[in-house]
Amino acid sequence: MDETINNQSMRKSFGKSLLYTLPMFLLTFVLMTGGRPDFSDRHGTIALLITFLGLNILYFLMHYTGKTDKLRAVLFIVFALTLSFTLIKNMVDIRQTMTYSQGDILECNMPFCHLVIPMLILHAAFTQSIIYPGSILGGFASISAMVVLWLGASVILGRGFCSWGCFYGGWDDGFSRFRKRPVIRKIGDSWKWMPFAVLLMVALTSALALTPTYCDWICPFKAVTEFEEVTGIESAAKAGIFISLFGGLVVVLPILTRKRTQCSFLCPLGAINTLSNKVSPFTVKIDRQLCNDCLKCVQVCPVFALTKDDVKKGNVSIFCTKCGKCIDACPKQAIHYGIAGVPASRMVKFSRNIFLFVSFLFMAIFASGSIITVVKSFVNLFI
Amino acid sequence: MLIWYAISRSRKPGCPARIVETVNNRKQVPVLLGIVNSLGFCPALLLILTKSSAEGTIVQSYLAFLGFFAGTALYFIPLPLAGKIRKKKVFETIGVMATGLAGIIFMIKGITSLTGGIIYG
Numbered sequence: 001m002d003e004t005i006n007n008q009s010m011r012k013s014f015g016k017s018l019l020y021t022l023p024m025f026l027l028t029f030v031l032m033t034g035g036r037p038d039f040s041d042r043h044g045t046i047a048l049l050i051t052f053l054g055l056n057i058l059y060f061l062m063h064y065t066g067k068t069d070k071l072r073a074v075l076f077i078v079f080a081l082t083l084s085f086t087l088i089k090n091m092v093d094i095r096q097t098m099t100y101s102q103g104d105i106l107e108c109n110m111p112f113c114h115l116v117i118p119m120l121i122l123h124a125a126f127t128q129s130i131i132y133p134g135s136i137l138g139g140f141a142s143i144s145a146m147v148v149l150w151l152g153a154s155v156i157l158g159r160g161f162c163s164w165g166c167f168y169g170g171w172d173d174g175f176s177r178f179r180k181r182p183v184i185r186k187i188g189d190s191w192k193w194m195p196f197a198v199l200l201m202v203a204l205t206s207a208l209a210l211t212p213t214y215c216d217w218i219c220p221f222k223a224v225t226e227f228e229e230v231t232g233i234e235s236a237a238k239a240g241i242f243i244s245l246f247g248g249l250v251v252v253l254p255i256l257t258r259k260r261t262q263c264s265f266l267c268p269l270g271a272i273n274t275l276s277n278k279v280s281p282f283t284v285k286i287d288r289q290l291c292n293d294c295l296k297c298v299q300v301c302p303v304f305a306l307t308k309d310d311v312k313k314g315n316v317s318i319f320c321t322k323c324g325k326c327i328d329a330c331p332k333q334a335i336h337y338g339i340a341g342v343p344a345s346r347m348v349k350f351s352r353n354i355f356l357f358v359s360f361l362f363m364a365i366f367a368s369g370s371i372i373t374v375v376k377s378f379v380n381l382f383i
Numbered sequence: 384m385l386i387w388y389a390i391s392r393s394r395k396p397g398c399p400a401r402i403v404e405t406v407n408n409r410k411q412v413p414v415l416l417g418i419v420n421s422l423g424f425c426p427a428l429l430l431i432l433t434k435s436s437a438e439g440t441i442v443q444s445y446l447a448f449l450g451f452f453a454g455t456a457l458y459f460i461p462l463p464l465a466g467k468i469r470k471k472k473v474f475e476t477i478g479v480m481a482t483g484l485a486g487i488i489f490m491i492k493g494i495t496s497l498t499g500g501i502i503y504g
Binding site: 193197198201205232233234 | 491
């Protein structure tokens, strides 16, 4: 287990890759079927099998090719797209529209997403109450389920949640891959602290206003989920803000910069997840003995987690989302997944295998529900 | 003002109380600010005023006020630590950004409320 990397690839043989995929194969099957496989619904079974095989092929390829980022991105982007589709479909089925009204707020019919969590903390701590008009235990996307999922994933993956668990991240991750080269190259380093400013502002304003101000005024992902019915000047202003932010930070800027600009400059949960990187057992490490200072990692990092100084010191900053892009791009294999407390270049393959297993399993289970729904819709269309 | 503070390049480090320094003796500024602050009657201050005036003796009134001041002074204990935090540039950056964002939100809320008021009466 204790090994030193000597410019060796992470690739595995076909048989070994199959062997490594076997536990994932069994676990995803058990978790996706709830331990009680029911094949009575033919279309549902086809959708389940397609999703199940697709997920496991991706995981197998991660071991077989030794690459992480592009294969992760496939599932991550599909996750974002299918979840938005499922959520919109659900909203349309229930409300016949993508918009929500004041009545839905009063009846606590709002599905909960993890981005609201920073706005709940102050109020929950001081008054033991939740300032969100959603269901705490039951219904579609309940508050308790999302908080527990996020908390567990953040403690284990740290900010890896932003690249392996967040169902919005796939949007700007996807758009950031549109162009081969960035048009805008120079972006001030201090902008990466913006999510902390957003976090500070929304946490305080939410505590004062007793409403989740980020969801109310800022969240760009209302464009792909649900939004307030436009009934007056204020709701029109809110619509203008979220459409502009979605267009700017999720579509245009990622295309122009090849960076995940929404995640890097706006997301308040990203700021909290950045701090959770301090407790996560998984890290990304740079082996200074192998590094030739080509700085390709700095260039490709989508969340500004690496600077020239970081590379020189052999440190990856707390902004890292463990997406694996720098690891795949490094020509000397000097960057690798690691375990906190273990020096760089030690237990390289073991660390990668463990990290991939945990993070991929989380994303696969989290994503499978919405993927199956979408695949089933297609199966219904064609068969 | 919040937005201006966030984007201003000529932001100078130091205590904002220096603005008062030009017209008053510098040593008296905190006292002056305290007096100015107490002009806005907050509910807590009103409560202690009522309580102290209802006390039986002057000593008891003074003691009630003393307790109130000791209680409010607790909030100032962490302030010297803020100087330590200021040395880290990143905290200043986050603070300035949050100020600008709050300014933008307040401005949008203000404009929409005013426009809504004008249009819908």
